[in-house]
Amino acid sequence: MGYLSTLARYKEWADEVFLHTVSRLPAAELTAPRPILFGSLIRTLNHSYAMDYVWQSHLLGKHHGLTSRNPENCPDIGDLADAQRTIDRWYVDYVGSLSEKSFDEVVTFEFIGGGTGSMTRSDILLHVVNHTTYHRGHAADILYSINVFPPATDFPVFLRETRKLQHAIT
Numbered sequence: 001m002g003y004l005s006t007l008a009r010y011k012e013w014a015d016e017v018f019l020h021t022v023s024r025l026p027a028a029e030l031t032a033p034r035p036i037l038f039g040s041l042i043r044t045l046n047h048s049y050a051m052d053y054v055w056q057s058h059l060l061g062k063h064h065g066l067t068s069r070n071p072e073n074c075p076d077i078g079d080l081a082d083a084q085r086t087i088d089r090w091y092v093d094y095v096g097s098l099s100e101k102s103f104d105e106v107v108t109f110e111f112i113g114g115g116t117g118s119m120t121r122s123d124i125l126l127h128v129v130n131h132t133t134y135h136r137g138h139a140a141d142i143l144y145s146i147n148v149f150p151p152a153t154d155f156p157v158f159l160r161e162t163r164k165l166q167h168a169i170t
Contacts, residue, residue, distance in 0.1 A: 004103065004122060007129045008095045012088035013162065014153035018136055019045075019081045021143070021151050030077055034142055038070050041142045045084075046074045048135045052087045055128050058109040059094065059121060069112055095125060 022030070022045065030042040038044040050071050057064035075083065103122040111117055119127070133153075140150035 004125050005092070005095050008088075008092045008125065009162070010155055010158045011129045011132055012085075012092055013158050014136065015084050015088050015132065017151045017153055018139065019077075019084060021148070022139070023077050023081050025077075025146075025148065027076070029146055034145075036138055036142065041139055042077060042080065043070065043074055044135055044139050044142070045077075046071065046080055048132050049080060049084050049087065051131055052084070052091070052128060054112065055124055056087060056090060056094075058107055059124060061107075066112060091125070091128065 022041070025041075031040050034040050034044075036044060038047045047070055050066060051069065054064045054066060074080075098121065103120065103125075105121050106118050107121060107124060108116060108118040136153060140153075143150040
């Protein structure tokens with residue numbers, strides 16, 4: 001499914017652009033308490049990463065081991081950025097490895113809060129991209145509140161930037 005490949009690459013690009021800006025902030029700004037569900041900028045980004053890991057585990061049919069959507073253990077920004085880059089690349093490669101038929105396979109899983117769920121692989125992949133975009137918006141709002149202008153991570157900007165890159169290569 002070409003659109004899922006594009007969306008996985010979009011997520012990878014947007015996370016990288018955003019993390020480039022965030023990783024230059026002082027640690028105190030990353031960990032400062034904020035009026036947001038996850039409590040701070042870094043914990044919001046860690047939540048996004050943790051849920052990427054949970055959905056990766058569901059797709060692979062393995063147990064993720066998390067008991068909260070807001071894990072107590074939160075790495076520093078360097079380690080978190082490295083982990084996010086690794087899992088983003090995994091998603092790009094994973095989408096590229098699936099057969100057309102595989103996208104429609106139903107994956108059954110346990111929600112962290114309890115209960116069973118099931119979604120197709122394509123729906124999970126769409127959710128992963130959408131979920132991160134949602135929380136990147138939360139993180140961008142925090143940046144605005146500390147007078148840091150977040151980078152543009154809109155889908156049309158991704159298309160423009162990556163097409164510019166493709167033209168430069170050819």
